[in-house]
Amino acid sequence: MTVALFAEQLLNGVQFGLMLFLMAAGLTLVFGVMGLINLAHGSLYMVGAFACAAVANFTGSFWLGLGASLAAAAAAGAIVEIVVIRRLYNRDHLDQVLATFALILIFSEGTRWVFGSFPLYLNVPELLSGPVSLPLGVEYPLYRLAIIVIGFAVAIGLYLLIAKTRLGIRIRAGESDRAMIAALGIDIRFLYTVVFALGAGLAGLAGALVGAIQSVQVGMGEPVLILAFVVIVIGGIGSIKGALFGSLLVGLVDTMGRFLLPWTFKLFMDPSQATSIGSALASMLIYILMALVLVAKPKGLFSANA
Amino acid sequence: MTDYSGGGDAPVLEIRNLYKSFGALKATDDVSLTLMPGEIHALIGPNGAGKSTLIRQICGEFEPDHGSVHFLGNDLKNSGVADRAQLGLGRTFQISSLALEFSALRNVMLAVQSTSGSSFKFFKPVMKDQPLVDAAMSFLGKVEMQSRANVPAAELSHGERRKLEMAIALALKPKAFVLDEPMAGMGPEGSKALTGFLSDLRHQAPILLVEHDMDAVFALADRISVLVYGQIIASGTVDEIRGNSVVRTAYLGEDA
Amino acid sequence: MLNYSRETILNTVLTLLLLGIPFAALAIDEPFYVTLATRVTIFALAGVGLNFALGLGGLISFGHAAFFGLGGYAVGILASHALNYEPLMSSPFEIEGTTQMVILWGVAMIVSGLAALIIGLFSLRTSGVYFIMITLAFAQMIYYFAISWPAYGGEDGLPIYVRNGFPGVNTLVPINFFMISFGVLMLAILLVAVLRNSRFGAALQAARQNEDRLSAVGIKPFYIRLAAFVISAMITGLAGALFADLNRFVSPSMLSWHTSGEIMVFVILGGVGRLFGPVAGAALFILFEFIFGGLTEHWMFFLGLVLLAVVLFARGGLIGTIAGKVRYD
Numbered sequence A: 001m002t003v004a005l006f007a008e009q010l011l012n013g014v015q016f017g018l019m020l021f022l023m024a025a026g027l028t029l030v031f032g033v034m035g036l037i038n039l040a041h042g043s044l045y046m047v048g049a050f051a052c053a054a055v056a057n058f059t060g061s062f063w064l065g066l067g068a069s070l071a072a073a074a075a076a077g078a079i080v081e082i083v084v085i086r087r088l089y090n091r092d093h094l095d096q097v098l099a100t101f102a103l104i105l106i107f108s109e110g111t112r113w114v115f116g117s118f119p120l121y122l123n124v125p126e127l128l129s130g131p132v133s134l135p136l137g138v139e140y141p142l143y144r145l146a147i148i149v150i151g152f153a154v155a156i157g158l159y160l161l162i163a164k165t166r167l168g169i170r171i172r173a174g175e176s177d178r179a180m181i182a183a184l185g186i187d188i189r190f191l192y193t194v195v196f197a198l199g200a201g202l203a204g205l206a207g208a209l210v211g212a213i214q215s216v217q218v219g220m221g222e223p224v225l226i227l228a229f230v231v232i233v234i235g236g237i238g239s240i241k242g243a244l245f246g247s248l249l250v251g252l253v254d255t256m257g258r259f260l261l262p263w264t265f266k267l268f269m270d271p272s273q274a275t276s277i278g279s280a281l282a283s284m285l286i287y288i289l290m291a292l293v294l295v296a297k298p299k300g301l302f303s304a305n306a
Numbered sequence B: 001m002t003d004y005s006g007g008g009d010a011p012v013l014e015i016r017n018l019y020k021s022f023g024a025l026k027a028t029d030d031v032s033l034t035l036m037p038g039e040i041h042a043l044i045g046p047n048g049a050g051k052s053t054l055i056r057q058i059c060g061e062f063e064p065d066h067g068s069v070h071f072l073g074n075d076l077k078n079s080g081v082a083d084r085a086q087l088g089l090g091r092t093f094q095i096s097s098l099a100l101e102f103s104a105l106r107n108v109m110l111a112v113q114s115t116s117g118s119s120f121k122f123f124k125p126v127m128k129d130q131p132l133v134d135a136a137m138s139f140l141g142k143v144e145m146q147s148r149a150n151v152p153a154a155e156l157s158h159g160e161r162r163k164l165e166m167a168i169a170l171a172l173k174p175k176a177f178v179l180d181e182p183m184a185g186m187g188p189e190g191s192k193a194l195t196g197f198l199s200d201l202r203h204q205a206p207i208l209l210v211e212h213d214m215d216a217v218f219a220l221a222d223r224i225s226v227l228v229y230g231q232i233i234a235s236g237t238v239d240e241i242r243g244n245s246v247v248r249t250a251y252l253g254e255d256a
Numbered sequence C: 001m002l003n004y005s006r007e008t009i010l011n012t013v014l015t016l017l018l019l020g021i022p023f024a025a026l027a028i029d030e031p032f033y034v035t036l037a038t039r040v041t042i043f044a045l046a047g048v049g050l051n052f053a054l055g056l057g058g059l060i061s062f063g064h065a066a067f068f069g070l071g072g073y074a075v076g077i078l079a080s081h082a083l084n085y086e087p088l089m090s091s092p093f094e095i096e097g098t099t100q101m102v103i104l105w106g107v108a109m110i111v112s113g114l115a116a117l118i119i120g121l122f123s124l125r126t127s128g129v130y131f132i133m134i135t136l137a138f139a140q141m142i143y144y145f146a147i148s149w150p151a152y153g154g155e156d157g158l159p160i161y162v163r164n165g166f167p168g169v170n171t172l173v174p175i176n177f178f179m180i181s182f183g184v185l186m187l188a189i190l191l192v193a194v195l196r197n198s199r200f201g202a203a204l205q206a207a208r209q210n211e212d213r214l215s216a217v218g219i220k221p222f223y224i225r226l227a228a229f230v231i232s233a234m235i236t237g238l239a240g241a242l243f244a245d246l247n248r249f250v251s252p253s254m255l256s257w258h259t260s261g262e263i264m265v266f267v268i269l270g271g272v273g274r275l276f277g278p279v280a281g282a283a284l285f286i287l288f289e290f291i292f293g294g295l296t297e298h299w300m301f302f303l304g305l306v307l308l309a310v311v312l313f314a315r316g317g318l319i320g321t322i323a324g325k326v327r328y329d
Helices: A003-034 A041-059 A062-083 A093-115 A142-164 A166-176 A178-183 A188-211 A221-235 A240-266 A271-296 B051-059 B081-087 B104-115 B130-142 B158-171 B187-201 B214-220 B238-242 B245-252 C006-027 C032-056 C064-083 C101-123 C128-148 C174-197 C199-209 C211-216 C221-247 C257-270 C277-295 C299-313 C317-323
Strands: A131-134 A138-141 B013-022 B025-035 B040-044 B066-071 B089-092 B176-180 B207-210 B223-228 B231-236
Touching: A003 A041, A003 A138, A003 A142, A003 A188, A003 A221, A003 A240, A041 A062, A041 A093, A041 A188, A041 A221, A062 A188, A093 C128, A093 C257, A093 C299, A131 A142, A138 A142, A142 A166, A142 A188, A142 A240, A166 A188, A188 A221, A221 A240, A221 A271, A221 C128, A240 A271, A271 C101, A271 C128, B013 B051, B025 B040, B025 B051, B025 B066, B025 B231, B040 B214, B051 B089, B051 B176, B051 B207, B081 B089, B081 C211, B089 B158, B104 B130, B104 B158, B104 C199, B104 C211, B130 B158, B158 B187, B187 B207, B187 B214, B223 B238, B231 B238, B231 B245, C006 C032, C006 C174, C006 C277, C006 C317, C032 C064, C032 C174, C032 C199, C032 C221, C032 C257, C032 C277, C064 C101, C064 C128, C064 C221, C064 C257, C101 C128, C101 C221, C128 C257, C174 C199, C174 C221, C199 C211, C199 C221, C211 C221, C257 C277, C257 C299, C257 C317, C277 C299, C277 C317
Parallel strands: B040 B207, B040 B223, B089 B176, B176 B207
Antiparallel strands: A131 A138, B013 B025, B013 B066, B223 B231
16 A cells, blocks of 8 residues: 555545535535435435536536536525425424425436436546645545635635624524524514525535535435435534534545555455445445444534533 | 421422423522421412422423432432332322323222232222222222212313322322312312312422412412522512512512 | 125235235236236335234334344345355354245244344333334344445345255245235234234233323333333244245345334335235335336435425325225224
């Protein structure tokens, strides 16, 4: 194993983690502010990816596609919030789970209806194609590096939004005391729609960005959604800081586990067996991590109301 | 063997140097108090004095930062809410806390089943378990609620729910009662009846009584402790507290 | 004067319909409907398991596919070893595979119960949304493990070449297998009915209604819930075992989160906490799939719409809508 290969995997882990963060941030905000568990968040990720692929293929511009992904996912989020989600804020979690599960069926089957069952392909933009040379002799795809930069930029932007802007103050007020924010005369329904659309837009952006390195297909959002849940359980519900930390942790542990476990087993095992046992164990690693966090801190590492 | 049955001089419940803070707020600040056999010890204090926080530490809902709670000679440090109830700490809630879909009878039966045998019995129907039903009925009778036995708790009036809380506490056959504002919202008639009831109850087990109704407190209490800003500022008999100028300014709101 | 409640009448009608349809289908020579009714029966059984934890205990498990799938894999793995004459393990002592349903069911229930014990020990430390997400995540862990572990088919799944046997019955005859499944379903419902009225059931339902009240009378909600979660998983695991034999095939899709969602849908469509709720729910689901699946390949889209409407406007499910609210004696 070379240093370069190891460094490349580390970068992959960070990149994966940051994409998870884009998903987890919206989920945790929506839960923190509105008390809602949204299973359909993965559908918004898918909507973003399909919007990007469709627009990019039609216009030939990835960048227009990226803009479309944000817009389409945020718009889909706003519409879903107004039509369905806002009727669920005062319902119990069971109703929220079921209604958003129903939304997944509608989104997935609706998308299949429009785009068919075959995956769409989304090419990395010309500007960002090819590898770039980093120190230590690492050759790393420029596009993935760009995703890392975008991920960090969004994290910083989200921090500034919540810490410094008027909208952020309202969001934080909404997290601590729903009655107070209504008493302040803030239009709470509008605020909820904005928060939901913001989370949806971030999920859509993540879907588009990842869509260019994987394929764009129906159901692509659900595995990411479940990983985002793991992130939130580790980080603590409602905490953006926890979501960032949890995402990077999950991204790194998962990527490095898949890389290092088979490699480790090969040291004392027959290679094909080592690969299968190693990768089977690696697929369980983050869930074991989650279980360990739960034992130590049942409310997550950065619980907002600890 | 220490005598806890009444008349002895070992405290049934003993709280030693309890501290609990929430951030900068000292909700419980070096509180010590005892509950002696056969007595009613009233805990009074203005809103926000930390009475509920103290009760919750005694009953095991909150863990104190420092200090200890001893019950019948046992340190309760590692006992949860359910353990303490099993040991014989019978509490009522400030705001009625019932299984709302269950009838009054089934609420009481839950307490009876906890004190007699295991809850891990899977096959015998509870409603056909005659000793269980009869025992629960008799506790409902003690608070004159027999006629309401089959009404779901959700459909009971406020006063009836308070009585049901009391019946549940009785059904636990506790060694000490911790009653959190039992008079709240009872009306003058109800309060008067409850005062008589509690006055007799002390012979069954001593009572730590948190109460705002001063008439009831002065009529019932053998001892009174006054909690203000998390600290006990005075403790003594009814007459001593009535005459205490610090208490009068800090709590009763009169000019000394 | 008839003294039966609406719910009792409805339950009786449902049972008779479920029992009658396959025989009617045989009479008109449409054996396909026998299989359809068997599917309803097995899905209902999976729902009965979840309903015990969810309806009585208020435990919103979004991971019951784990137990359904483990039950299925227990059958698939043991049967494949038996058919290949390969012991499952040879040291320190030998364990052979088997094709006897009754033994397979026992193993399926033990495996699912153990998995629930471990998952429950972690997830029941939390509540609310955490519990939902954690059960989902653990189920997903088992799903990915099944996909990446190549010994038993991995992603492709594992065929069971011959349906397993039951003493004195030719299980290959569809109506016989239906009757076995139906019998198991009725036993499971009976078990839940008995448990519901027991001391344990009282404590479990109290844990859902008011956890603080249960603790304050000296009963620890954690152990009550853990036991309920294990029992619930064992019933769902048994359903998985039957499902494996119905299809003569097990695959990771039995373990997928979609299956968890569907089991939950059976419970909700029928009515949460109702004894026969899962039967009504599974029947509605299969009926919907059968009718709309014949009209359009996008029937799931419409299922989503219907489900959404049920959640938003018809809380209580079919049985709740017809029979009104639950009353305790």
